[in-house]
Amino acid sequence: MELVQPIRDKQKIKEIKSVLKENGTRDLLLFCMGINIGLRISDLLKLKIADIRNKTHVEIREQKTGKVKRFPIFGNLQSLIDDYTKNKPLSDYLFKSRNGINKPITRVMAYMIINEACKKCGIQDNIGTHTLRKTFGYHHYQQFHDVAILQYLLNHSSPSITLRYIGIAQDNVEETLQQFEL
Secondary structure (H helix, E strand, O other): OOOOOOOOOHHHHHHHHHHHHHHOHHHHHHHHHHHHHOOOHHHHHOOEHHHHOOOOEEEEEOOOOOOEEEEEOOHHHHHHHHHHHOOOOOOOEOOEOOOOOOOEOOHHHHHHHHHHHHHHOOOOOOOOOHHHHHHHHHHHHHHHOOHHHHHHHHOOOOHHHHHHHOOHHHHHHHHHHHOOOO
16 A cells, blocks of 8 residues: 655645535535644544534544544634535534435545545645645645644654654655765
8 A cells, every 4th residue: 555645736735626616615625624624534524513613623532543632723714614514404414425314425435536636636646535634744844844743733653753744754855865966
């Protein structure tokens, strides 16, 4: 199994948002929450409207670690959530399946949504549902260069794991080798 990659190009992120908007707000919201909050897909998919509507922060217990994670919701993401959840019952899943039952989309469906949008935008890297979390991590690190905070946000045990996880370690190695010549 090959590791999935973050989406490093901000222009590609804009393109993916445009493609997903054509699919509907649900798919766009899935992508936007994934890249702006950094939750694992398993935690995103179990969210219900009641967990997120009219809230400035959302608190969940992570499925994988059992740790409580609290994250803020603001800006464009808040507007997208407000628009999407406006007339929906609080008991509905945020990323409800379109097959008529109140269940969330599956992890496989989330993968198909993300992968198809990335392909339409010409992304050749290995893409998966974890790409969303890695994209969050990559761009958070690029903006703040604080591996300690990112390590905390992603619940990693060491800075080296965090850097390797978001692809920075490999990027840094390649950059130094490109600049190295005897």
